[in-house]
Amino acid sequence: MQLLDGKSCAAEIRSELREIVRLRKLENKKVPHLTAIIVGQNGGSISYVNAKVAACEEIGFESTLISFDESISEEDLLKKILELNSNIDIDGFIVQLPLPSHINELKITQAIDPKKDVDGFHPQNLGNMMLNIPSFLPATPAGIIELLSRNNIQTEGKNCVVIGRSNIVGMPLSIMLARNSNPGNCTVTLAHSKTKNLTEICRNADILIAAIGKPEFVTKEMVKEGAVVIDVGTTRVEDPSRERGWRLCGDVKFDEVAEKCSFITPVPGGIGPMTIASLMMNTLKALELQGK
Ligand code: GUN
Numbered sequence: 001m002q003l004l005d006g007k008s009c010a011a012e013i014r015s016e017l018r019e020i021v022r023l024r025k026l027e028n029k030k031v032p033h034l035t036a037i038i039v040g041q042n043g044g045s046i047s048y049v050n051a052k053v054a055a056c057e058e059i060g061f062e063s064t065l066i067s068f069d070e071s072i073s074e075e076d077l078l079k080k081i082l083e084l085n086s087n088i089d090i091d092g093f094i095v096q097l098p099l100p101s102h103i104n105e106l107k108i109t110q111a112i113d114p115k116k117d118v119d120g121f122h123p124q125n126l127g128n129m130m131l132n133i134p135s136f137l138p139a140t141p142a143g144i145i146e147l148l149s150r151n152n153i154q155t156e157g158k159n160c161v162v163i164g165r166s167n168i169v170g171m172p173l174s175i176m177l178a179r180n181s182n183p184g185n186c187t188v189t190l191a192h193s194k195t196k197n198l199t200e201i202c203r204n205a206d207i208l209i210a211a212i213g214k215p216e217f218v219t220k221e222m223v224k225e226g227a228v229v230i231d232v233g234t235t236r237v238e239d240p241s242r243e244r245g246w247r248l249c250g251d252v253k254f255d256e257v258a259e260k261c262s263f264i265t266p267v268p269g270g271i272g273p274m275t276i277a278s279l280m281m282n283t284l285k286a287l288e289l290q291g292k
Contacts, residue, residue, distance in 0.1 A: 143274030
C-alpha cells in the first residue's frame with residue numbers, strides 16, 4: 001500500500017506557483033488576487049477559508065477575506081458579488097459554501113462572473129466542463145485529478161465508483177473521470193443514497209472515491225484488493241484526547257481498508273490540501289485569461 005500524499009503534492013504545487021509569482025513580479029506584472037467571502041460561523045468553513053488565505057500568503061498572491069454575519073440578506077450578498085465582478089483588482093473570488101438556508105446558493109453562484117469563478121461552480125463553467133471545453137474546474141475534483149496524475153495513476157479503461165453526487169464533488173468528478181481525457185476515460189458509476197447493492201458495486205471499483213460526508217462509511221468489505229481509494233470526507237468528530245476536542249474523520253475506515261489498497265489518501269493530508277492548491281491554480285489562470 002502506498003499513501004497518496006496530498007499534503008506534499010500540494011506543497012509542490014504551491015512552490016511552483018511561488019516561482020511563477022516571483023517571475024511575474026520581476027516582469028512588473030500583476031500578482032493574482034483572490035477574494036473569499038464567508039457567511040456565518042461554521043467552524044469547518046472558517047478553517048478552510050483561513051487555509052485558502054494562508055496559501056495565498058505563502059505563494060505571494062494577494063488575498064482579501066470578507067466575513068459577513070449569518071443574518072446578511074441574499075440581496076446584500078448579491079450586491080457584494082456584483083461589486084467584486086466589476087473590481088478589476090480582484091482576479092477571482094469564491095463564496096464559501098454552505099450558506100445559511102435563507103440564501104439561495106444557486107442564485108449566488110449564478111451571479112458570479114464566470115471569468116472570476118475560480119471555484120468553477122457557475123453553470124457556464126460546469127457546462128464547459130461537461131463538453132471538455134477549457135474552463136475553471138471545481139477545486140476538489142480538479143485536486144483529485146491532479147493527485148492521480150502526479151502519482152502516475154492510470155485511469156483509462158478503469159472502473160471508477162464515486163460515492164456521493166454533490167454539486168461540489170461527486171457530480172462534477174464523475175463527469176471529469178468519464179471524459180475523453182487524461183486522466184479520464186474511466187467507466188464511472190455514480191452511487192448515491194438511493195443506490196442498491198452498494199457494497200457489490202464498490203467491490204468492482206479499480207478506483208473508489210468516497211465523498212458523502214459520513215465518517216468511516218467505506219469498510220473493507222466494500223473494497224477490491226489492489227484498489228485506489230480516495231477519501232474526500234472531512235467530518236469533525238468528537239475526540240476528547242485532543243485539546244480542541246475534535247478530529248477530522250474521513251469517509252473511509254482507513255486502518256482496515258488501507259491494507260487492501262494499492263493507493264489510499266489519508267485524512268487529513270489527502271484531498272483537503274489538494275483542493276486549496278487547485279484553487280490557487282485556478283486563480284492564476286483567471287488572471288492570465290483576463291490578460292492581466
Ligand atoms: N465548501 C466545501 N468545499 C468548498 C469549495 O471547494 N468551495 C466553496 N466555495 N465552498 C466549499
